[in-house]
Structure formats: structure tokens, C-alpha cells
Amino acid sequence: MNFNFSQSQQDLYELVGYLAREHFAARAAEAEATQSLPLQNLKDFQAHGLLGLTIAREHGGKGSGVMGEDPVLYLLAIEQTARVDLSTAHCLHIHLHACHFIDQTGTPEQRRMLLRPVLEAGELIGAVGSEPGRTARGMNMFNTVAQPLRDGYVLNGRKNYATLATVASNLIVFATLRGSEPAEGNVAIAVPRGADGFCVVDDSWDPVGMRAAISPDVLLEQCFVPGDRLIGSPGTYPRERWQARHYLSLSAQYLGACEGLFDSLSEYLPRRGTAGDSFTQLRLGEIRVAIDSVRWLVYRAAWLWTQGDLQQAELFSLVARHQATLCATSVMDKAAQIAGSHALTGQGPFQRMMRDLRIHTLHSNVDKSAATIGKYHLGQSFDTGDRL
Numbered sequence: 001m002n003f004n005f006s007q008s009q010q011d012l013y014e015l016v017g018y019l020a021r022e023h024f025a026a027r028a029a030e031a032e033a034t035q036s037l038p039l040q041n042l043k044d045f046q047a048h049g050l051l052g053l054t055i056a057r058e059h060g061g062k063g064s065g066v067m068g069e070d071p072v073l074y075l076l077a078i079e080q081t082a083r084v085d086l087s088t089a090h091c092l093h094i095h096l097h098a099c100h101f102i103d104q105t106g107t108p109e110q111r112r113m114l115l116r117p118v119l120e121a122g123e124l125i126g127a128v129g130s131e132p133g134r135t136a137r138g139m140n141m142f143n144t145v146a147q148p149l150r151d152g153y154v155l156n157g158r159k160n161y162a163t164l165a166t167v168a169s170n171l172i173v174f175a176t177l178r179g180s181e182p183a184e185g186n187v188a189i190a191v192p193r194g195a196d197g198f199c200v201v202d203d204s205w206d207p208v209g210m211r212a213a214i215s216p217d218v219l220l221e222q223c224f225v226p227g228d229r230l231i232g233s234p235g236t237y238p239r240e241r242w243q244a245r246h247y248l249s250l251s252a253q254y255l256g257a258c259e260g261l262f263d264s265l266s267e268y269l270p271r272r273g274t275a276g277d278s279f280t281q282l283r284l285g286e287i288r289v290a291i292d293s294v295r296w297l298v299y300r301a302a303w304l305w306t307q308g309d310l311q312q313a314e315l316f317s318l319v320a321r322h323q324a325t326l327c328a329t330s331v332m333d334k335a336a337q338i339a340g341s342h343a344l345t346g347q348g349p350f351q352r353m354m355r356d357l358r359i360h361t362l363h364s365n366v367d368k369s370a371a372t373i374g375k376y377h378l379g380q381s382f383d384t385g386d387r388l
Contacts, residue, residue, distance in 0.1 A: 001303050003296075009072055012050075016080040019044050025084040025349070031212035032352055035205070037167060038088040038212055041081075045092065046122030052115070053077060054100035059111055060119045065100035066245045066313070071302040075252040082256025083263065084349070086356040087212035089256060093249045094163040098125040098172050101188070101242060105232035113228075114170055114190060126164035127172035127188075128218065131157065139386050140182040140238055144175040144220065146189060152227045153189055155197070155220040163215040165200055169193055172231060173220065183238045190229040197223030209355030243385035244314040250364060251298045251317075251324035257357045258291050258331045264350045265335055268343060283334045290327045297323055314384040315376060322369040328361050 005013060024041050031038050045051050053074040055061025064073035074096055082089035102114050102125070117123040131144055144157025155175055165171055170190045177185035191198055201217035237243070265284060274280045297320040304313040332354055336344065343350050368386070375382035 001300065003299075005072075005076075006070075009070070009076060012073055013076045013080060015048060016050075016077045017083070019048070020080050020084045024081065024088055028085040028087070028212070028349065028352065029347060031085075031087065033347070035211050035214065037164070037214045038085065038091060039167065041085070041088045042091060042095075042124065043122065045077075050077060051095065051122055051124070052099065052119045054096040055103045055115055055119065059103060059115065061099075061103070061115075065096070065103070066248060066302070066305040066317075067100065067104050069306075071248070071305045072299060075248055075298065075302055078249055079252040079256035079259070082253045083260040085212075086253060086257050086353065086360055087210055089253045090210065090213045090360065091164060093246075093253060094126055095124050095168075097246050097249060098127040100245075101127070101172065101237075102190070102231055105236055105240075109228065110190075110231065117169060123169040124164050124167055125170050125172065125190075126162065126168035127174075128159045128162040128165065129174040130161040131159045132217075138182070139243070139383075140176070140186050142174065142176045142182070142186075144173065145178050146175040146187050147178045149224075149227075153187075153225050153230070155189065155191070155223040155225060157220050158201075158217060159220070160204070160217045161215045162200075162218045163213055165216055165218050166214060167193075170229075171198075171218070173218075174237065177234055180234065184235045186236075186238050187234050188231040188237055189225050190231055191220070191223065191225055192229075195223055195225060197221045207359055209352075209357070209359035238385060241310075241314060241383070241385035244317060247314075247317040247321040248298060248301055251294070251301075251321045254324040254328040254357070254361060254364075255291065255294055255298055257353055257360070258287070258294075258328055260353050261331055261335045261350070261357070262287055262291060264353065265339060268339060268350065272340070272343075274338065280338045283338045287331050287334050290330055294320070294324050294327045311384075315373060318369050318373060318384055321364055322366050322373075325361050325364040325366050325369075328357055332357060 052061035054065035057063040063069040078089050078093055147154040170192050172188050173191050174188050176182055177187055199219045204217035205214050269275045301316045301320040304316050372382050
């Protein structure tokens, strides 16, 4: 394993770092205050050809994503973005994983229909599996139902956390085929924007953090979608454990946000006059150690996806996400201790990053991930895709 960046990785790291510092950071406060999607940031990604990061090179993209040639590449883009703006990083995460899923499991015609507009016109793609009550029911227990017809499907249900639903040209909706068992009947259907029976629920997104990563509820009421928009076959997503293929991107978001908090502290503490305090030095050093420890877990997990053992790659990605989550919660606590209460007043970047990271880490259940890893080592049945 080579711990040095390749030239293409280094170039991307520097490019997105520049975009984040010079453009994204200046827009973040207004996007949060107005609860507006960071569309200009996403247009900046388009302008530099980065909306196709997780599409295979032979299909016109950059060849990243965990199943691609260079899994690290897109993680670097997400990490550097999260360093100044978690909302933008999460929107990019949703789009890139939707593209990767289509690229890896879709037909050539679906790649032309859905991914070419991404590459040529900067269109966005979203995906949503979450829905009210699913945490209690189980990972694949959807109330959203797809009724198969001769020429397509009729969707009925309600989804939540539908990031990019208001702007995406297509939203991949996960549902259960009527009359099928949950896992075997799990289907992913690309619903085009403007489809009859598809409605975004107004005022359904008002969280304490991640306010610019607009993720509203959507209603599907007798929503007809043609049959050529079924991505993969029924059961593909749980059977191939696609949920586990998203973990590293969440880890990269947490990692980048922790770096952002460290950057803020390094600039703020000398101005506060506490840089010479031994307690401050100790806590800042602990934060640095934690971040660097997680970074190499994430990069090693990305490397494992290139080695052919998918189960080990999934398990180590779970390890990386587990530690990235613990790191984030620890960093927030230590950062608050040494920054003091005054740093958490007003509407500056430090406060925004703390709010965003606190709510965003709730996507990861550290008890569940640790138990899954324990099951593996005890020879028990386990599912790396079961994150709830």
C-alpha cells in the first residue's frame, strides 16, 4: 500500500481545497441562513468536470467510487469540501453515490439516459431510501410500494431525507415490489423530475444543523414510472450490500469536518490568548492525533476495495466509519472545551460546523457497527449493509 498520493489525487486534493477555501467557505453562512441548496458550489464541481467522479472512465467519468479504479479520489473531494461546508459535502456524496450505483448496476441505455446529462450538462441525481418509521421496522422494510404493470411501475409512499429532491433531474427511489419479501423485492427506480404523482412536501426540512443540505420529505401518489427506469434487478441493493459501499464517504465527511474544526481552533485560540495554556495544548494535540489516526483508516479501507476481497473491504470500511464517528464526537467535545462558550455564540463558521457535525454523525450507529464487527469475529451471521 502506497501512503503517498498519486499525481491525480494530489491535483484533486489541491483543486477542491482551493474551491472550498476561496468559494465554498464564503457562501456557507448565507446558504445556511436562507436554507438554500449550495447550487453554485455544485456548479463549480461541474465546471471542473467533477460531477462524474464516480462514473467509470470508459463511460466518460473519472473512475472513482469504491468499485472504481481509484476509490480514494472521490473521498478526497468530499473530505476537502467538508473541511469548510458539510452541507455541500453531503449533497456531493448523495449525487456521487447515485451516479456510481447507476454506473455499476445499470444498463448501457440507462447510463446514456441518466449519466450522460450529468457529464454533459451538470445535471444532478439524488437517491432516497429513508422513510418515516423505517428505523423501527428494519433496513429493507419499506412502506413505499412499487406496483408492477406491463410497461412500468406505480409508486405509492412517503420518503424523508430526500437530499437534492428539489433540483435533481432524477431521484432514485427505493421501494418494495408489491407482494414480495422485503429484501428480494427491494427495487431502485429512477423517478424523473416533474413526474405526475411526485411531490416535495413543503416545510419538511428544518433541522438544527445541515440546514443547506435540503433533504425534504417527498410523496409518491400513484406515481407512474416507465419500466426502463428500474436500476439493476429486484434485490440488487441488499444482495450486493450497496449500503456498505457508502460508509467511507460518510467517514470522509466526518474527517473533513474535524479538520475544519482543527483549522478554526488553530486560528482562534491564539487570538483568544490561550495558546500558551497547557490544557489547551493537550486538547488540541489530542484532536490532531485522533484526526490523523482516522485518516489512515479511511485511506486503507479505500485501498482494500481495490484488492478483490469485498467482505474485508466492507468490514474495514465499517471500522473506519465507526472510528470516524467516535473521532467526530470526541473532537466536538474537546473543541468546545478549549474554545469556550463565546466561540459558540453568533453565526460564525465554528458554530455552523459544530451544529452540522453533531446532527450529521447521527447517521452512523456506532453500537450497531461494533456489534456487526463482533459478530464476524465470533463466526456469527452478520450484514455489513444493516446500518440501523
